[in-house]
Amino acid sequence: MDTLKLNYEDIRLIVPQMSYMDSYRAAYEEYGRRGVEDFAYPKVASRRNAAAYLKRLENFRRGIDIPKGYVPSSGFWLVDGRHYLGSGDVRHYLTDNLRKLGGNIGYSINPLFWRRGLGTLQLQLLLKEAKKLHITKPVITCFDENTPSAKIIEKNGGVLIKKINNRFRGQDRLTRIYEIDLTQQC
Template identity: 35%
Template sequence: MATVDLRAPTTDLHRSYLDAVDEFGDAHRDGDGDWERVDTDGTVRTFTRAELETAEGFARFVAHQNDLGRRQRPGYVPCTFLWLVEAGGYVGSLAIRHDLNDFLLREGGHIGYSVRPSARRQGHATEALRQALDRCADLGLDRVLVTCDDDNLGSASVIEANGGWLESTVTAGDGRLVRRYWIESSAR
């Protein structure tokens, strides 16, 4: 089993995080919040790569990711962002969504995660999800929904290894097939 730890985002992982972003390329990083923030005037802004390259910009990003009281985009729910860390390096992201809106209930779920390509197939996601389920129980989420694309057999294996049972497969808004799994977090 991997020795990954779930940690709050930290500036200590600045270079490692950006190296992983480069590894992902244009691929979506579930669990990372899409770098979006809502300013005090309600405007949705995105942290830019150039901003995250600077120590000050990265510190603002980390503070935003760790702020449970941050403004939410309309239609979004409160969320805890965590980073998967192994041997002092960033290997992925995980988000615990505290509630489910219609979109999350249908295809997004309570927990989303991604592992950088060079760290995949090493048990990081399985261990991170196990730890996240303990945190969900602490949040009072006794049963959580975790989803994955129907053709993502690696993620399906991660969910099933953590006790997930397949409730259904649905067609997402963009036409993808999505597997919907439930996991009892309080039974851990």
């Protein structure tokens, strides 16, 4: 069986769950191998302890034990019934810091499945989740040179509001700040 063949008929967002944990971990290792920047936010420690990891995500969703400086956030995984394909987080509200970097929605796709349109689809589905949380104008940010991410945002209706500089991990990073008006979308 071709393990990289996707079941396009069954692609959907789910609340992270144990049955995809092996596939999720494999994707995470793939990020490490490729040196992909980790944009996961909230940072959920102890990924090795799967049960604790899922519990913390659940707490973030329910606004329980949120560490100082963080906000409640709903985490999702994109799956096709067999594979973990990607992750997305919808932050329930913004802080001054999140307005500059991070925004309301963050996402990543398993590198094994890049360039198949999944990033674009995942953001489309995450926007529906944002709408359910009554977020009407989500802010989405990406580094200026992250062309795939900028394309994903723009294809989902993102309007570039401004570019700002962020100091990130010791470096100046030009950052695009987008907004998407969900009141215009059904």
